Amino acid sequence: MKQTTFTIVQNTPLAEGIYRLHLQGDTTAITAPGQFVNLKLEGFYLRRPISVCDWADGELTLLYKVLGRGTEAMTRLPAGTRLDVLTGLGNGYDMTLSGDRPLLVGGGVGIPPLYGLAKRLRAQGKAVQAVLGFNSAADLFLLEDFRALRIEPVVTTADGSAGLRGLVTDGMAAAGPYSYLYTCGPEAMLRAVWQHCGTSGQFSFEERMGCGFGACMGCSCRTKYGTKRICKDGPVLQKEEILW
Amino acid sequence: MVNTAVTLCGIRLDNPIIPASGTFGYGYEFAQLYDINMLGTFSFKGTTRQPRFGNPTPRIAEYAGGLLNAVGLQNPGADAVIAEELPRLRQVFRKPVMANVSGFSVEEYAETCALLAAQEQVGWVEVNISCPNVHGGGAAFGADPKAAAEVTRAVRAVTDKPLILKLSPTAADIAAVARACQDAGADGVSLINTLPGMRIDLKRRAPLLANGTGGMSGPAMLPLAVRMVYQVYQAVEIPIVGMGGVSRAEDVLELMLAGATAVGVGAANLVEPYACRNIIETLPDVMLRYGIHDLNDIIGGAHHG
Known part of the structure; x- marks a missing residue:
């Protein structure tokens, strides 16, 4: 995990309620597809966890869906906005x-x-x-x-x-x-x-999170191999360990 | 030069900053982010005698001034904490740690306290008689001076290590509960735990948290914490660990002026992982801005006459 500042390059609608957010910043903490980032938004206490769609050296693409007031506020962020981001969260796909x-x-x-x-x-x-x-x-x-x-x-x-x-x-x-x-x-x-x-x-998996980096136990789930935190031990679980 | 060192129940803290239980795990996640030896100490995740999964999810909700949680004391149980978490912590933290203990009966509090207090790494035991997210335990003991005194006596009987009773803002008279703990042998009190609240999901027309209610924390709690620390300071002689909504060095000074000897930082760790490091690094400059050279000079400094 790394805390860093990203700058919005583009924030545009893709489909009904779906937006593409193109950011520039330090992506070195992202090591696998399926990881996520946690965005600090002005006026909201908790960060917003958003999965990584794609990344390259210095470039990050997130796709988000408007689900509540936080993601609604995200749609109004103009290019040039600087965002405080925790990156490289979660395990990602193997x-x-x-x-x-x-x-x-x-x-x-x-x-x-x-x-x-x-x-x-x-x-x-x-x-x-x-x-x-x-x-x-x-x-x-x-x-x-x-x-x-x-x-x-x-x-x-x-x-x-x-x-x-x-x-x-x-x-x-x-x-x-x-x-x-x-x-x-x-x-x-x-x-x-x-x-x-x-x-x-x-x-x-998706779950409401407090911190996004394994500290608060807000997103715990049971698996065949014990309790796991969706944010830190997940969000990706192996088929064989999942308990429904 | 300024002095940030304080003494909490006979043990020196390099600074008064103590990440609060439930926001810092067993230290390991944060030790990967920064050297946690810079902390005064930290209070580890509330631990019970047996392992607990806690409440169903969602366990987390948000409000304008912070968050609500209903984790419900998820923890691996005292035996696993001793066998696995403390040895792992020893690799990254060389100071005495504060062991946070919860229970569902007086006997369980005593048993878990005895086990954890016997560990060399444990400097203090913080006895949580104020968890709002479990039924039949927690806050039930902290609501009433008699019940709080009963728990205090039971844990006092099993250890000589410093005992800090963690109090609930829901008590009708928190100063009376604090005094009862002091009279029953507590070495200190910590306050405030979270305040029960609720959010309702407009789409589902049902409580947002699976548990229904959850403990409110975050910046909105600071004035409540300051008021209660101020009141408790007038009622007891034992040291107070003040907490509730602290997110910057100024908040630390405010709680100390109200009467706190040390200061817990909770929710801030979850949204700003470096919150405690930032507070510790900015504290000397903020002290000087207010003409403070030694933190010990300001404990209870807002009480006049």
């Missing part, structure tokens, strides 16, 4: 377990960290497949970014207005065989994916 044909399954605002993962798995030459679930056509985002990685995602929408009508589990049935699974999304989705998943895999 790419060494992917095998040759990993499947990435994301739902809604759980999709952004999977983009950073897909990019790095593609750089290793892996045949990455992706199933991306949304509520409707108005919510679609990041599809072109996946295509630029030469991944044609299987899209599902709950109302059938784009791609397959149904849930990501319906999309999983439409995907080819896979060697390993990586997923991120709402808990009900993760649970359904867990039940459908025919291989081992890694599941990224």
Whole structure:
């Protein structure tokens, strides 16, 4: 973990209630896709944890969804704003377990960290497949970014207005065989994916957090291997350790 | 040059800054961020005789002046703290630590205190009779002078190490509870623990925290803490560890003027991981700005006549 200052380069809407925040600053503490950062916002006591979508030397991309007053305030931050950020939080995905044909399954605002993962798995030459679930056509985002990685995602929408009508589990049935699974999304989705998943895999969870770095025990969960903190021991848990 | 050293129940602190229990784990996470030997000491995570998972999530909510927590005393239990956490702490912290103890019966308080006080690394035992997030224990003992005295006597019987009773702002008369602890053998008192509050989720039309209520902490608590430390200082002779909403060096001076010998820092650690280091580093300059050369000169300094 590192505390550092990032400067906003761009903060633009991508889809209904989804924004892309492009920042410049020190990204050296980020070591794996699936990690997150914790942003200090003027006027709010707790920081806002946001998953890392992508990063490079000095560049950080976050995608966030407007869910409450904090994320609503974020939409009004202009370019040039300096943000106090804790970076490199959480364990992130372990790419060494992917095998040759990993499947990435994301739902809604759980999709952004999977983009950073897909990019790095593609750089290793892996045949990455992706199933991306949304509520409707108005919510679609990041599809072109996946295509630029030469991944044609299987899209599902709950109302059938784009791609397959149904849930990501319906999309999983439409995907080819896979060697390993990586997923991120709402808990009900993760649970359904867990039940459908025919291989081992890694599941990224979300929880309300106090500190984001393991001090307050605000986000604890039970696992087969004892109590874990989503912020510090997670957010990524192994399929085999999850207790629903 | 200024003097920041104070003496808490016979043990010297290089400075009065003590990260508060529940915001600093067992020290390890913060030791990865900065040298925690710069602290006066710290009070480790509230420990019970048996391991506890604590409350279901969500355990955390926010309000304009801070946060609410309903962690519910999650901890690995006294045996694991002794076998695993304290040896790990020894690698990164060479000062006496404050052991924070909670319980659900007088017997449990005594048993856990005896186990932890026997550890060489433990300098003080802070006895939490004010946790608002568990049922059938915690705050029930701190609400009433008689019950507080009963716990104090029981823990006094098992150790000679300094005992600091941690008090609740929900007590009808916190000065009376403090006096009862003093009369039953306490070496000090710490105050205030969090204040029970609630947030309601407008979308779900239900309490935001799974536990319903949670303890309020953060800057909004400072005036309440200052008032209560001020009142307790007039009622007891034993030292006070003042805490509640402290986030900067000025707040430390304010609580000391009200009567605190040492000062706990809680919620601030969670949003600003370097909060205690920043306070300790800025303290000498802030002291000089107010003409203070020795912190010992200002303890209770706001009481006149």
